[in-house]
Amino acid sequence: MISPQGLSIASTLRLSSGYDMPVLGLGVFQNYDCVPACLAALKHGYRHIDTARYYQNEDQVGRAVRQSGIPREEIFVTTKVYDQDQGYESTTRAVDDSLQKFGYGKQPSLGAYADYFDLYLIHSPLPGKEKRLQTWRALIDAKKAGKIKTIGVSNYGAKHIEEIRAAGLELPAVNQVEIHPxxxxxxxxxxxxxxxxxxxxxxxxxQGRLDEPVLVRLAKQYNKDAAQIAIRWSLQHGFVPLPKSSQPERVLTNSQVYDFELSEEDMAALDALDKGKAGAITWNPVDAR
Structure with a gap:
């Protein structure tokens, strides 16, 4: 666990790439009109937005970043290459297309405003070893070209990352996976x-299934809601949670998790809720071949 002392909306973690990533991000999956949520997040101190090509809203994230008036370098934006785009050439095209959607070239007066992503991930390991490694090499080259600052993976198990090591390539700085109590x-x-x-x-x-008795009890005990308890648990474990909401008011309350600390006993009670793989509520392909 990381020390909960001093955690704030402005807290960051240093990545192996040398860049800092905010420890709380806004997820925008299935939010096809995410500009209001993104603007609310940025207004209330978030500096990290997580999108993907599959989400079909990279353009809206770019629009919100520009409309916010916050300098681009102060906002950490993640996107991902999806399965059908994997492979060296197709990934290279996907990165360029993502940049175009995000806004590169649309506002020349902003110069290099949108000509990079802070983090670009391989969305899943499902296409198989050969394409995974081709995709990874394409991301490495895109990083060398200045289009990406940091590269990583999503839904990867240890064996998928060890493939990268065995190929003599740099390891990912980030792995994004489904994690909750x-x-x-x-x-x-x-x-x-x-x-x-x-x-x-x-x-x-x-995905809102937070009526478990332990979460309900702790929410009452700390005078918080169950979502805030779940986010705080994630932060105290050293994860970077990416809660999503299309409602600006929920975007705000999901960030109000820095004025309390879960005790060791209460963290242990939440840890005891783990059901392993059976507790997953999404595709969770960490064991893909």
Whole structure:
């Protein structure tokens, strides 16, 4: 666990790439009109937005970043290459297309405003080893070209990352996986910690399924809602949670998690809710071949 002391909306983690990533991000999956949520997040101190080509809203994230008036270099934006785009040439095209959607070239007066992503991930390991490695090489080259600052993976198990090591390539700085009290992904989380790979936690709010008695009890005890308890648990474990909401008011409350600290006893009670893989609520392809 990281020390909860001093955590704030402005807290960051240093990645192996040398860049800092905010420890709380806004997820925009299935939010096809995400500009209001993004603007609310940026207004209330978020500096990290997580999108993907599959989400079909890279353009809206770019629009919100520009409309916010916040300098581009102060906002950390993640996107991902999806399965059908994997492969060296197709990934290279996908990165360029993502940049175009995000806004590169649309406002020349802003110069290099949108000509890079802070983090670009391989969305899943499902296309198989050959394409995974081709895709990874394409991301490495895109980073060398200045189009991406940091590269990483999503839904990867240890064996997928070890493929990268065996190929003599740099390891990912980030692995984004489904993590919440009911699906804690302990083997891959432990492996990533040992390798210096930061773990981003998607679906930290269990897609709203937060009526479990322990969460309800702790919400009452701390005078918080169950979502805030789940996010705080993730932060205190050293993960980077990416709660999503299309409602600006929920975007705000999801960030109000820095004025309390879960005790060791209460963290243990939440840890005990883990159901392993059975607790997953999404595709969770960490064991893909």
């Amino acid at each position: 009911f699906c804690q992904q302990r083997p891959i989380a432990k492996y990533c910690k040992e390798q210096g790979i930061v773990v981003q936690a998607y679906s930290p709010l269990v």
